[in-house]
Amino acid sequence: MSIKEQPPHHVPVLLQASLELLQPAYxxxxxxxTAGYGGHAGAxxxxxxxxxxxxxxxxxxxxxxxxxxxxxxxxxxMHTDFVSAARQLIEHGRTFDIVLADLxxxxxxxDLSERGFSFTHSGPLDMRMDTSTGQSASDYLNQVSVxxxxxxxHRYGEEPRARARRYAEAITAHGSYxxxxxxxxxxxxxxxxxxxxxxxxxxxxQAIRIMVNDELRLVEQLLPxxxxxxxxxxxxxxxxxxxxxxxxxxxxxxxQRDAGYEAELELLAGTPRFGTEDVHNPRARSxxxxxxxxx
Numbered sequence: 001m002s003i004k005e006q007p008p009h010h011v012p013v014l015l016q017a018s019l020e021l022l023q024p025a026y027x028x029x030x031x032x033x034t035a036g037y038g039g040h041a042g043a044x045x046x047x048x049x050x051x052x053x054x055x056x057x058x059x060x061x062x063x064x065x066x067x068x069x070x071x072x073x074x075x076x077x078m079h080t081d082f083v084s085a086a087r088q089l090i091e092h093g094r095t096f097d098i099v100l101a102d103l104x105x106x107x108x109x110x111d112l113s114e115r116g117f118s119f120t121h122s123g124p125l126d127m128r129m130d131t132s133t134g135q136s137a138s139d140y141l142n143q144v145s146v147x148x149x150x151x152x153x154h155r156y157g158e159e160p161r162a163r164a165r166r167y168a169e170a171i172t173a174h175g176s177y178x179x180x181x182x183x184x185x186x187x188x189x190x191x192x193x194x195x196x197x198x199x200x201x202x203x204x205x206q207a208i209r210i211m212v213n214d215e216l217r218l219v220e221q222l223l224p225x226x227x228x229x230x231x232x233x234x235x236x237x238x239x240x241x242x243x244x245x246x247x248x249x250x251x252x253x254x255x256q257r258d259a260g261y262e263a264e265l266e267l268l269a270g271t272p273r274f275g276t277e278d279v280h281n282p283r284a285r286s287x288x289x290x291x292x293x294x295x
Contacts, residue, residue: 012039013102013284014239017273019043021291022235028097029053031089031229033082033222037066040100041075048098051075055094057085059130081130083218086225095231103219104241104287122181127209137212138177146172156216156244157207166190167204180205206242219245223252227264230294235268237291246288253292265292 018040024030024047032041035056045054051073058064059081067077078085082101127137141149150168153159159167170190177183184201191200210216219240226236240246250272256265268291275287 011278011284012043013104013287014273014275014278014289015040015043017277017289018100018237018239018291019047021268021273021289022098022100022237024048024098026050029095029231030055031094031096031099032056033085033099033101034058034103035067035077036060036063036102038070040102041067041070044098044100045070045073045075053096055085055089055096057082061130061132079130081218083221083225086222086229090225090228094229095234096229097231097234099226099229099234099236100239101222101237102239103215103245104239122179125177125180125183127205127212129213135212137183137208140208140212141171141177141183144172152211153204153207155207156210157203158243159203159207163192166192171204210244216244216248219248223248227294232294234294235291236265236294237289239287239289241286241288246290249288249290253290256292263295265294267292 022044024044026048027050028048029050030041030044030048030053032044032055035041035058038056041054041056045051048054051070052075054070054075055078056067056070056075057078057080058067059079061079064077064079067075071077078088080088125136125138125141128134144152146165146168149171150161150165153164153167154161157164167187167190170186171177171183174182174186183205184199187201187204230236238249240249253265253267256263257267273289275284278284278287
């Protein structure tokens with residue numbers, strides 16, 4: 001597989017928009033905080049042709065194992081979450097011309113039933129980005145209270161409180177969970193009202209995944225570290241996939257915009273780029289790309 005080629009079923013989200021906003025140039029250094037299967041990295045490193053100053057991060061060991069085509073050219077990989085990676089790089093004085101963070105779950109993660117992310121593929125109920133650490137979704141659901149789960153589904157899945165409570169009661173009443181199919185069917189059975197195109201389990205699966213992987217706290221911790229990772233004139237792009245993530249990114253960048261002389265970053269575009277641009281990638285529809293440059 002060449003640098004430009006993608007693994008099967010993997011389509012990098014908002015790739016063209018990312019290239020247009022971040023403008024990678026020959027010789028520039030590149031940090032990918034969520035490298036996944038290398039979709040964005042391949043395109044950016046094709047432009048920079050600077051592998052020895054490239055760092056590719058992912059907390060998913062399976063993704064890291066797919067990045068050998070980059071390490072063979074001199075790139076460095078880090079198997080850890082993006083906050084830990086950012087802190088380590090800052091501690092070692094590393095700075096970059098381009099930083100990219102794609103906060104979404106990759107298509108290979110969704111499509112591999114054994115990862116337990118998808119309600120459309122039956123498999124073990126896991127949902128961990130890094131399966132070597134932390135609590136699986138199954139373990140979490142088998143001990144969580146109704147009140148806590150209802151709050152998680154409401155806050156992280158953005159389900160109305162009454163529906164979140166109904167789902168939480170049905171889930172906790174079920175008893176032990178082992179598979180995604182069991183959880184999905186419990187939610188379908190608890191659903192009331194007409195069905196829409198969106199599967200009833202969509203938001204609850206999102207909420208549990210966010211909880212298991214501590215996703216929002218990590219985003220909150222990453223954002224203030226970004227200026228320290230950038231060279232002057234360096235650009236950062238952040239792709240988020242739901243309103244909770246995007247709200248954090250938007251708020252941080254707008255605080256930078258409004259900070260006057262104390263601001264470290266300037267927005268690269270007045271409006272974000274949206275996944276609806278990726279007409280051939282339906283999983284990208286909810287994506288939002290925001291970008292900034294260091295002063």
